[in-house]
Amino acid sequence: MKNRRDFLKTSTVAALAAGNLPYWFSGASVQAYNFQAPNERLNIGSIGTGDRWKQVIPNAMNYCNVMAVCDVDAEHRGEGAGIVQKTPGQKGGEVRMYEDYRKILDRKDIDIVTIITPDHWHSKIAIEALRAGKDVYCEKPLTLTIDEGKQIIKAMEETKRVFQVGTQQRSEMSARSGDKTFPHQFLTAVAMVRLGRIGQVKKVTCDIGGAPTSGAIPKGDAPRHLNWDMWLGQAPLVDYRFQEGGGKWGQSRCHYEFRWWYEYSGGKMTDWGAHHVDIATWAIGMENSGPISVEGTAEHPVPFKDGHPTKDDQYNAAHKFDITVMYPNGVEMHVVSNSTDGNGILFEGTEGRLFVSRGALKGKPVEDLATNPLPDDAIANLYKGKKPGDHMRNFMECVKDRAQPISDVWTHHRSMTTCHLSNIAIRLGRKLNWDAEKQEIVGDPQAKLFQAREQRKGYEITG
Numbered sequence: 001m002k003n004r005r006d007f008l009k010t011s012t013v014a015a016l017a018a019g020n021l022p023y024w025f026s027g028a029s030v031q032a033y034n035f036q037a038p039n040e041r042l043n044i045g046s047i048g049t050g051d052r053w054k055q056v057i058p059n060a061m062n063y064c065n066v067m068a069v070c071d072v073d074a075e076h077r078g079e080g081a082g083i084v085q086k087t088p089g090q091k092g093g094e095v096r097m098y099e100d101y102r103k104i105l106d107r108k109d110i111d112i113v114t115i116i117t118p119d120h121w122h123s124k125i126a127i128e129a130l131r132a133g134k135d136v137y138c139e140k141p142l143t144l145t146i147d148e149g150k151q152i153i154k155a156m157e158e159t160k161r162v163f164q165v166g167t168q169q170r171s172e173m174s175a176r177s178g179d180k181t182f183p184h185q186f187l188t189a190v191a192m193v194r195l196g197r198i199g200q201v202k203k204v205t206c207d208i209g210g211a212p213t214s215g216a217i218p219k220g221d222a223p224r225h226l227n228w229d230m231w232l233g234q235a236p237l238v239d240y241r242f243q244e245g246g247g248k249w250g251q252s253r254c255h256y257e258f259r260w261w262y263e264y265s266g267g268k269m270t271d272w273g274a275h276h277v278d279i280a281t282w283a284i285g286m287e288n289s290g291p292i293s294v295e296g297t298a299e300h301p302v303p304f305k306d307g308h309p310t311k312d313d314q315y316n317a318a319h320k321f322d323i324t325v326m327y328p329n330g331v332e333m334h335v336v337s338n339s340t341d342g343n344g345i346l347f348e349g350t351e352g353r354l355f356v357s358r359g360a361l362k363g364k365p366v367e368d369l370a371t372n373p374l375p376d377d378a379i380a381n382l383y384k385g386k387k388p389g390d391h392m393r394n395f396m397e398c399v400k401d402r403a404q405p406i407s408d409v410w411t412h413h414r415s416m417t418t419c420h421l422s423n424i425a426i427r428l429g430r431k432l433n434w435d436a437e438k439q440e441i442v443g444d445p446q447a448k449l450f451q452a453r454e455q456r457k458g459y460e461i462t463g
């Protein structure tokens with residue numbers, strides 16, 4: 001009898017070989033993707049069990065056994081383990097808890113690692129997980145710097161593992177337009193633009209919203225259940241800061257609120273750019289390439305000098321911005337914190353405009369689909385022959401058939417590069433020229449330094 005590892009090596013989706021039809025038209029696919037048989041059920045080690053974990057892992061438990069949870073906050077890992085133990089079909093008390101993710105990477109019985117930590121930890125854990133032979137599901141934004149993307153790609157090319165980035169807009173969500181519901185509005189929009197339904201694309205506007213600001217946040221002792229040094233990882237060793245107020249999580253430089261500090265994240269630019277800039281880049285056919293220049297204006301909550309914030313006690317990521325990105329195919333992309341259309345993506349071409357967001361797909365070209373629908377295989381072709389609708393399931397199917405999932409590292413790295421360049425441009429307050437072939441900022445040695453970051457001793461990315 002085949003064991004789980006053998007199955008991973010040999011399983012292919014027989015249905016795909018049967019012809020050009022999307023596999024979900026074939027009964028064989030049901031057989032190929034059996035996630036329930038005990039010898040085919042994969043084991044997950046889950047690293048980072050905070051807010052997002054509670055949205056992602058319940059679905060993953062439909063396909064896998066969560067055998068280990070890891071968090072540098074003992075309260076969060078305890079809560080995570082409790083949820084797993086109470087979930088029917090999981091292995092109850094067998095789930096182990098860890099503070100140090102490397103203990104999970106050492107376990108031979110763990111097939112898959114999920115990384116749902118703050119952004120400044122993603123790349124290091126991902127690279128070590130790949131080298132430990134794990135398949136990886138890692139939340140967006142995958143990287144904190146452009147060079148981290150290159151490092152992950154190098155590790156992918158060496159290890160040939162399966163990697164899904166958590167940009168679920170590529171798989172999920174449905175929106176109404178007139179009297180029609182589109183089950184996959186982002187895929188439909190991407191297919192329409194790529195198939196010329198708005199003519200030649202001229203302009204794309206990604207409205208990703210602004211970020212909150214804060215006043216000075218007081219120093220305090222980190223909670224006893226939190227390993228603050230490990231939470232900081234590669235980032236500089238600084239005081240813990242927290243105060244009640246602001247959003248649900250208070251104001252801090254830690255849980256959830258890390259998004260508004262450049263030391264740990266890229267602000268809204270990467271938080272939501274990872275979604276909308278990603279979809280826009282795919283639609284205009286630049287997902288394996290990149291811009292030629294990036295410039296813009298922004299407001300930051302604190303003054304900046306030489307690209308660095310001059311205060312260390314309050315949020316520092318841009319809260320307002322208006323970026324212009326030029327592509328070699330003539331498309332002009334705007335990444336803005338505010339627009340008349342609201343959060344979403346507006347595509348403008350020589351033959352029409354269409355707007356897509358989490359709640360809408362609209363515009364004359366969308367109405368025209370009633371009389372001139374997309375070809376039957378348009379979505380399937382875009383979705384690499386698999387059935388969209390569930391981002392985690394797409395990853396699990398790829399773990400079985402060893403294909404790369406819909407949110408692959410290579411194309412995600414390209415859209416993140418645009419977001420990172422946007423941040424570098426507004427931090428330094430000048431236009432950047434980009435060589436997409438060499439993946440280097442041209443003619444600006446100071447800006448080029450921002451393609452990477454300093455890594456605190458003991459937490460460097462190696463290899």
Ligand SMILES: NC(=O)c1ccc[n+]([C@@H]2O[C@H](COP(=O)([O-])OP(=O)(O)OC[C@H]3O[C@@H](n4cnc5c(N)ncnc54)[C@H](O)[C@@H]3O)[C@@H](O)[C@H]2O)c1
Pocket residue numbers: 047048049050051052053070071072073076099101116117118119121139140141166167168230231233254255256257271
């Ligand atoms: N795809 C989406 O739509 C979506 C939505 C929300 C969040 N996210 C992403 O998910 C990630 C987590 O966001 P969140 O809101 O859950 O943050 P969070 O602060 O609530 O949770 C992160 C958890 O990671 C833990 N952690 C930090 N360093 C760690 C380490 N070295 N090892 C183990 N655990 C560590 C923290 O203690 C915390 O419990 C972010 O990258 C965020 O962008 C994606």
